[in-house]
Amino acid sequence: METTVNINDITENDLNWKIDYDADRCTRCGRCIATCTFAALEMNVERHAFTVSEDKTPEPKRLFSTLPVVSQVATLKDHCVGCGMCEKVCPNTAIRPVRNHETREPLLNHPGGSPIKRGGRTNVSVERTLDKIKVGRISQMTDPSLDAQRHTFDVLSPLGRVLSPTEIPIKIENNELNISGKMPPVHWIYPIIFGDMSIGALSTRAWEAVAIATAVLNEKYNMPIRMASGEGGMPVKLMKSKYLKYMILQVASGHFGWNRIIKAMPEMIEDPAGILIKIGQGAKPGDGGLLMAAKVAKHIQEIRGVPKSDLLSPPNHQGLYSIEESVQKMFLSFNAAFKFKVPVAIKVAASSSSVSVYNNLLRDPYHIVGGFFMDGIQGGTGAAMEISLDHTGHPIVSKTRDAYLAAVKQGMQGRIPLWAGGGMGMTGSLAADAFKMICLGANGVFAGKIIIQLLGCIGNDQGRCNQCNTGLCPTGITTQDYRLVKRLDIDKAAETLVNYMLSVDTEFRKLMAPIGNSSLPVGRSDALVSVDKDMADKLQIPYVC
Amino acid sequence: MCRIGCIKSLDPFHPRFALNLMLPQQKGHDNSGFALVMKDLSGIFEPYKKYPILSYSSTAKGRDIIEAYMLDRGFGRPVFQWKPKTKIFTDQFDFEKMDYYGFEAFALPVITQGTTEEEKGEFLLNTHLELREILEETGDGYIFSFWPDTLTLKEIGNPNHIGDYFNLWEENEAILAKNIMVQYRQNTNYDIVRYAAHPFFLQGYTLCANGENTNYVKNKEAQQNLHRGYIGFESDSQCFLYTLHYTHHQLKWPLSYYKHVITPLPFDEMESHPNKALLLKLRESLTHLEINGPNTIIGLLPDNTLFTTCDSKKLRPVVIGTDGRMVGITSEVPGLNMILPHRNAENDIYPNERETVVIGNDLRIERWKQQ
Numbered sequence: 001m002e003t004t005v006n007i008n009d010i011t012e013n014d015l016n017w018k019i020d021y022d023a024d025r026c027t028r029c030g031r032c033i034a035t036c037t038f039a040a041l042e043m044n045v046e047r048h049a050f051t052v053s054e055d056k057t058p059e060p061k062r063l064f065s066t067l068p069v070v071s072q073v074a075t076l077k078d079h080c081v082g083c084g085m086c087e088k089v090c091p092n093t094a095i096r097p098v099r100n101h102e103t104r105e106p107l108l109n110h111p112g113g114s115p116i117k118r119g120g121r122t123n124v125s126v127e128r129t130l131d132k133i134k135v136g137r138i139s140q141m142t143d144p145s146l147d148a149q150r151h152t153f154d155v156l157s158p159l160g161r162v163l164s165p166t167e168i169p170i171k172i173e174n175n176e177l178n179i180s181g182k183m184p185p186v187h188w189i190y191p192i193i194f195g196d197m198s199i200g201a202l203s204t205r206a207w208e209a210v211a212i213a214t215a216v217l218n219e220k221y222n223m224p225i226r227m228a229s230g231e232g233g234m235p236v237k238l239m240k241s242k243y244l245k246y247m248i249l250q251v252a253s254g255h256f257g258w259n260r261i262i263k264a265m266p267e268m269i270e271d272p273a274g275i276l277i278k279i280g281q282g283a284k285p286g287d288g289g290l291l292m293a294a295k296v297a298k299h300i301q302e303i304r305g306v307p308k309s310d311l312l313s314p315p316n317h318q319g320l321y322s323i324e325e326s327v328q329k330m331f332l333s334f335n336a337a338f339k340f341k342v343p344v345a346i347k348v349a350a351s352s353s354s355v356s357v358y359n360n361l362l363r364d365p366y367h368i369v370g371g372f373f374m375d376g377i378q379g380g381t382g383a384a385m386e387i388s389l390d391h392t393g394h395p396i397v398s399k400t401r402d403a404y405l406a407a408v409k410q411g412m413q414g415r416i417p418l419w420a421g422g423g424m425g426m427t428g429s430l431a432a433d434a435f436k437m438i439c440l441g442a443n444g445v446f447a448g449k450i451i452i453q454l455l456g457c458i459g460n461d462q463g464r465c466n467q468c469n470t471g472l473c474p475t476g477i478t479t480q481d482y483r484l485v486k487r488l489d490i491d492k493a494a495e496t497l498v499n500y501m502l503s504v505d506t507e508f509r510k511l512m513a514p515i516g517n518s519s520l521p522v523g524r525s526d527a528l529v530s531v532d533k534d535m536a537d538k539l540q541i542p543y544v545c
Numbered sequence: 546m547c548r549i550g551c552i553k554s555l556d557p558f559h560p561r562f563a564l565n566l567m568l569p570q571q572k573g574h575d576n577s578g579f580a581l582v583m584k585d586l587s588g589i590f591e592p593y594k595k596y597p598i599l600s601y602s603s604t605a606k607g608r609d610i611i612e613a614y615m616l617d618r619g620f621g622r623p624v625f626q627w628k629p630k631t632k633i634f635t636d637q638f639d640f641e642k643m644d645y646y647g648f649e650a651f652a653l654p655v656i657t658q659g660t661t662e663e664e665k666g667e668f669l670l671n672t673h674l675e676l677r678e679i680l681e682e683t684g685d686g687y688i689f690s691f692w693p694d695t696l697t698l699k700e701i702g703n704p705n706h707i708g709d710y711f712n713l714w715e716e717n718e719a720i721l722a723k724n725i726m727v728q729y730r731q732n733t734n735y736d737i738v739r740y741a742a743h744p745f746f747l748q749g750y751t752l753c754a755n756g757e758n759t760n761y762v763k764n765k766e767a768q769q770n771l772h773r774g775y776i777g778f779e780s781d782s783q784c785f786l787y788t789l790h791y792t793h794h795q796l797k798w799p800l801s802y803y804k805h806v807i808t809p810l811p812f813d814e815m816e817s818h819p820n821k822a823l824l825l826k827l828r829e830s831l832t833h834l835e836i837n838g839p840n841t842i843i844g845l846l847p848d849n850t851l852f853t854t855c856d857s858k859k860l861r862p863v864v865i866g867t868d869g870r871m872v873g874i875t876s877e878v879p880g881l882n883m884i885l886p887h888r889n890a891e892n893d894i895y896p897n898e899r900e901t902v903v904i905g906n907d908l909r910i911e912r913w914k915q916q
Contacts, residue, residue, distance in 0.1 A: 162829045175799045411770030516759045523763040
């Protein structure tokens with residue numbers, strides 16, 4: 001006997017997103033289907049039945065008609081991810097994705113026994129620490145607030161190894177101090193770095209938009225923003241240009257792109273702003289880098305010097321088995337490569353062991369570790385297994401505070417600048433997040449997700465889209481598909497980013513003024529209060545309610 | 546806000562000048578205390594200029610503790626002690642009187658023979674810190690200074706009453722000094738305790754400041770590991786003394802660099818400075834010792850050079866006046882009018898935010914511009 005339903009068939013209500021479609025408003029123009037990169041929509045024909053009565057007395061007749069409609073593809077391979085491109089292009093607001101709270105997709109989508117992979121960020125909803133912290137110490141009476149519009153503020157942070165005053169080679173002659181020796185390079189830069197997203201993870205056009213915004217902010221607005229390249233190298237033309245000074249070159253465990261960088265070195269007319277050795281990242285700590293073959297287009301193969309295949313950076317740097325060894329081998333060689341003129345920093349995933357690593361680096365006798373970048377659990381990534389994204393990692397706020405206080409205990413705060421990332425600007429205000437992190441002890445922050453969101457990424461932390469790993473990015477930002485990348489208007493994307501950063505700069509001043517600080521309040525934890533008692537205790541700031 | 550002041554004179558003078566300097570500046574509820582530090586003493590202390598003077602207040606038990614400790618450390622009994630001729634304490638006096646006020650000069654123990662001046666200074670500091678710690682255990686007393694040619698008095702309460710009780714209004718030839726630093730109200734943002742009252746003292750450095758130190762937490766966190774003498778932090782203004790001691794005494798940098806440390810030039814201005822590289826390094830290295838105001842600092846170095854400087858916003862100014870034989874620095878002009886009524890007020894100096902005004906022992910006034 002035939003059953004009424006085969007419950008193992010995949011249907012719309014098994015999936016994360018359902019399409020809300022209004023056939024009456026639809027003109028069948030086909031734009032939604034053409035724009036859906038996930039092949040989640042198709043034209044279909046529906047048989048509609050209706051009953052009419054044309055006589056004075058009821059004489060019901062049952063009529064049938066066929067209707068062309070847009071319908072949802074309901075397979076585990078092709079399905080809606082909620083990106084909303086259909087809604088964006090529909091001239092009649094006839095279609096939109098709707099979140100399906102009863103979804104079974106996470107249970108079902110394991111073809112061939114493979115775990116779910118995706119890009120993006122953690123989707124396990126957690127309350128954000130930074131949103132429970134307020135700038136609660138406002139200057140009044142005892143010390144006046146400053147005028148945010150007219151006062152001169154120094155909004156700069158160090159990148160590079162900072163010496164203690166007794167370590168600076170100083171000669172005292174004729175009642176004057178003079179430098180009498182060489183010192184590690186330190187650059188004073190804007191306290192927000194555009195965080196390391198590679199060409200490969202990003203489309204060349206998206207990466208270029210960020211690079212253009214970086215150059216404009218520096219050259220036109222005198223904001224010394226630096227951009228970290230991400231692993232995988234960068235265009236040779238840029239490496240040989242004067243704009244290299246705004247770039248922080250990254251080397252990660254795959255060493256992708258470094259062949260071209262080394263070859264370009266003799267022709268570099270500027271030093272890069274820094275070198276960032278990536279050990280780990282917050283979104284998938286313990287995991288290496290992953291660039292799916294779908295995104296390894298020809299130009300990516302050229303930049304990285306690799307064939308078309310999944311590109312995996314190992315989870316560790318082969319051949320390095322201790323902190324001391326990494327300092328001696330890696331830091332020393334990169335310092336030497338750039339003649340000790342470029343700060344070399346390290347990026348690690350925040351973890352229970354981060355403070356130990358930081359303490360150890362602080363004791364580095366060569367003074368060649370120029371920055372400690374910690375990336376928290378709310379950071380993003382181009383590709384990882386969902387299990388890593390959702391369940392591994394460490395929140396960044398308390399870890400940054402722990403690292404700062406560990407340095408304070410040794411009297412070494414600020415010696416290796418602390419840069420924190422992972423969810424900065426996640427709820428909209430990069431300035432507020434950066435400011436609070438700085439008060440807790442960070443010298444600055446680095447941001448990635450919010451940068452691509454400014455470019456046009458529609459992904460969010462509630463599971464919308466997150467398809468950065470597939471090469472099907474509907475916004476042209478995390479894909480190398482030559483048709484899709486054209487969706488991104490480079491100039492407009494760069495302009496949006498520039499405008500946002502200009503507003504961040506104003507907002508910074510608006511936060512520095514009421515606490516009466518002319519320069520960045522690094523470690524001024526007294527300026528903060530928390531509305532959560534446990535949080536306040538952990539961070540050693542006042543609890544208020 | 547604290548009212549602060551310092552008088553420096555070619556001729557030794559009585560502390561009543563310090564009271565007169567501060568009295569017209571007293572306002573409203575400024576009754577939280579009075580403190581003064583006298584340096585380069587004359588009068589009854591004249592013959593004992595080389596002996597460290599222990600200035601303290603204590604309970605009777607505290608006095609016994611101090612006596613036993615000093616004997617044990619080899620100081621013996623005081624070679625001289627000043628017992629202020631006080632009035633009989635009654636309820637009329639609005640301050641928290643201690644049982645005993647000690648101003649005792651000691652000969653250095655044998656152990657210090659053959660040591661350098663610097664080593665003697667370290668020894669005196671160790672003695673000071675140990676005594677303070679012992680007394681803090683039981684709460685039986687307060688050590689304010691232990692240094693040659695230096696006398697300190699601190700009390701909590703109505704400054705006029707304190708002056709009255711100690712007979713400081715009556716000028717005499719017994720207690721005189723060429724430098725007196727004074728304040729009429731301690732920082733009341735925190736607990737009112739004796740150690741929170743300026744002027745603060747450390748190894749010959751004396752300092753008072755007004756206004757709140759908005760960088761207190763980061764200053765304190767940086768200083769508590771810099772030197773064993775940087776303790777207490779009962780007042781946020783102690784940070785200014787510790788930074789002065791650190792840069793001038795520990796690092797041995799010239800005084801002009803104190804300003805570069807506490808209020809570094811903005812990055813833009815540094816850009817065109819001929820010694821930009823140095824200034825940038827100082828700012829990098831000592832960024833946690835920067836202050837953000839609003840403060841004016843008045844300091845006396847171990848050699849009694851007097852200086853004043855303020856934060857880069859100049860939100861708590863002072864005024865400097867002189868008649869050629871006496872210089873006064875204080876928060877408000879009426880104080881100067883009281884002690885130097887005959888001076889030419891047109892020559893008064895109102896230091897700007899990038900200045901350090903320095904007055905040598907010959908009373909020559911120099912204005913150093915931070916540039």
